[in-house]
Amino acid sequence: MKKLIIGIIVIGCMSFIAWQNRVSLLMFGIPILYNIVDPVAEEGEVNWPEGPKEASDPSKRPPNIILILADDMGFNDLSLYNGGAGDGSLMTPNIDALGLEGVIFDNGYAANAVCAPSRASILTGRYSTRFGFEFTPFPKIGATIFQWMQDTAEEKPKLETFMHLDGFDERPEVTDLGMPSEQITIAEVLRDQGYYSAHIGKWHLGQLEGSHPNDQGFDDSLSMIGTLYLPEDHPDVVNSRNLNDPIDNMVWTVGRYSASFNGSDDFEPDEYLTDYYTKNAIEVIEKNKNRPFFLYLGHWAIHNPLQSLKSDYDLHSHSGNHTLSVYSGMIEALDRSVGKIVKTLEENGLSDNTLIIFTSDNGGAGYIELPDINKPYRGWKLTHFEGGMHVPFLAKWPSQIKKGTRYSNPIHHTDIFHTIAAAAKAKVPDDRKLDGVDLLPFVRGENKNPPHKTLFWREGDHQTVLHEGWKLIKSGRINKRWLFNLNKDPLERINLVEENKDIVSELENLLARHNQEQVEPLWPSIWESPQLIDKHGGQEYEEGDEYIYWPN
Numbered sequence: 001m002k003k004l005i006i007g008i009i010v011i012g013c014m015s016f017i018a019w020q021n022r023v024s025l026l027m028f029g030i031p032i033l034y035n036i037v038d039p040v041a042e043e044g045e046v047n048w049p050e051g052p053k054e055a056s057d058p059s060k061r062p063p064n065i066i067l068i069l070a071d072d073m074g075f076n077d078l079s080l081y082n083g084g085a086g087d088g089s090l091m092t093p094n095i096d097a098l099g100l101e102g103v104i105f106d107n108g109y110a111a112n113a114v115c116a117p118s119r120a121s122i123l124t125g126r127y128s129t130r131f132g133f134e135f136t137p138f139p140k141i142g143a144t145i146f147q148w149m150q151d152t153a154e155e156k157p158k159l160e161t162f163m164h165l166d167g168f169d170e171r172p173e174v175t176d177l178g179m180p181s182e183q184i185t186i187a188e189v190l191r192d193q194g195y196y197s198a199h200i201g202k203w204h205l206g207q208l209e210g211s212h213p214n215d216q217g218f219d220d221s222l223s224m225i226g227t228l229y230l231p232e233d234h235p236d237v238v239n240s241r242n243l244n245d246p247i248d249n250m251v252w253t254v255g256r257y258s259a260s261f262n263g264s265d266d267f268e269p270d271e272y273l274t275d276y277y278t279k280n281a282i283e284v285i286e287k288n289k290n291r292p293f294f295l296y297l298g299h300w301a302i303h304n305p306l307q308s309l310k311s312d313y314d315l316h317s318h319s320g321n322h323t324l325s326v327y328s329g330m331i332e333a334l335d336r337s338v339g340k341i342v343k344t345l346e347e348n349g350l351s352d353n354t355l356i357i358f359t360s361d362n363g364g365a366g367y368i369e370l371p372d373i374n375k376p377y378r379g380w381k382l383t384h385f386e387g388g389m390h391v392p393f394l395a396k397w398p399s400q401i402k403k404g405t406r407y408s409n410p411i412h413h414t415d416i417f418h419t420i421a422a423a424a425k426a427k428v429p430d431d432r433k434l435d436g437v438d439l440l441p442f443v444r445g446e447n448k449n450p451p452h453k454t455l456f457w458r459e460g461d462h463q464t465v466l467h468e469g470w471k472l473i474k475s476g477r478i479n480k481r482w483l484f485n486l487n488k489d490p491l492e493r494i495n496l497v498e499e500n501k502d503i504v505s506e507l508e509n510l511l512a513r514h515n516q517e518q519v520e521p522l523w524p525s526i527w528e529s530p531q532l533i534d535k536h537g538g539q540e541y542e543e544g545d546e547y548i549y550w551p552n
Helices: 002-020 022-037 093-100 115-124 140-152 186-191 246-253 273-287 310-314 322-347 414-423 501-517
Strands: 064-070 103-105 196-201 220-224 237-240 259-261 293-298 306-309 354-360 393-396 405-407 454-459 462-467 470-475 480-485 527-532 547-551
Touching: 064 115, 064 322, 064 414, 093 103, 093 322, 093 354, 093 393, 115 186, 115 414, 186 196, 186 293, 186 414, 196 273, 220 273, 237 310, 237 322, 273 293, 273 322, 306 310, 306 322, 310 322, 322 354, 354 414, 454 501, 462 501, 462 547, 470 501, 470 547, 480 501
Parallel strands: 064 293, 064 354, 103 405, 196 220, 196 293
Antiparallel strands: 103 393, 220 259, 237 306, 354 393, 454 462, 462 470, 470 480, 527 547
16 A cells, blocks of 8 residues: 555656646657657658650740749848848848849738748738738647646746637647638649649648648649758757757747658658759759749748758858857758759749749748848737838849839738739639739839739738738737838837827728628637837837737
8 A cells, every 4th residue: 555655746846847748748758649640751752744855836835834833932032132141241142142033022921921821822822811821830739838837837928829719629730720722822823724733842831632732733742741951960060959948849849851742652852951842843843944834932931940950050150149140041941942943943044934923922030039020110920010011022034124223112922922823824713802913014114103002911910911011910819000101210219109180090990891892711710919019029128118919
């Protein structure tokens, strides 16, 4: 009996210790469990099909189209805009050249301040809220990590995160949360025009039948499955991990080094992820040079987990900031990718008749704790301040866009769909509301009007409208509003909400009418987390600091 009592006490103590350290145990145990239950194959086959042996008549052939989408790239991450990102020495000559040899959009806006809804809008030419894709799919384990980190924090944050976990257990897994199959993507539009379409990299719009890339118009898809650029202990990688941030913890915890080709079992890529995607993009171009192709290259770079090749890290180790050096190394790889793709087009005689569009899904993230990535703008990814949505936006098409063009009117992610369709002379769907425009007449100076009179953003009760230079931002939980005149105050320094109540009323009416056209979210928001506007995630809130609540 004595031994039984001692055993119960020992088990009880161990259980208590385990519960108190459940976040650490979870982060340690989940990767091990994943690899046992669903191991990743060391090798996998990627067989890109080969097009015709002979090229079609160039005078009758529509342009090749390449869409390169960076992830979480801040406005200041391109040297083109601010003369040297990072510590001022990081240059991005290959990405810069797209704009310098084509068009630089000074006021390009993401469709959302977070990744998946932006991607849904880019591919459909519609506000994603029109079909309920309002919140970003994320792993259920992520919400658990958030909750446990909040419960076990020794010192509670001054700004609380609100969790909405009723019915959470019944919520589908992240792969089941996808874009409805009835939505028509630009890949489907181009398929009907005779294009071969390939997707490489991040998708984030669902992996089930109907929402997988192969079901949304892409002939072939090399999809990112895991979130690691290389295994964490790989000799060629340098990592920067933030154990105090729940988002970083979530990404590292669920992180695996894996990909899938056309729905195959998961397998390991064979090099640093950014370079691996680039190698495959080059193969797509070379094998399909004799027919019109659409290549959607959804780079994971420069999203966390922050992992750089050691060779790229060493180029920027002089910064003295480990995280910044890793981040700069990741941008180095992304710029190298663009350079290799452009060189491949040149070597195959495809440059003049290829439209390349480069942008980012949203602005730079505050949780990586680097202060200047969205400079000169305020705010971060997840917020509707300019830092969260004012993104790099460039295009090059030598035969159609004059070198050195600069365009300053606001443009939007939804315009990509229409611009590509117009370039290919493809028919767009006429049975649904579309939101973008073809940018080519504006870039060429054929249309002198602004492409958009009004633009909208919505994620739960964090909502924004931009109308003729006036921008109204609303954060519902705290009932806070900001009004800026971007024509006079592009850096959003002066809140004019009290002095211009008539304009506020006009913009709120526009927003209300827009909301009436949207549908209910396909899945509910699970949490509302505070996001400081002028401080990154490693800086503490102080009385008077401005913030919004991000619902997801």
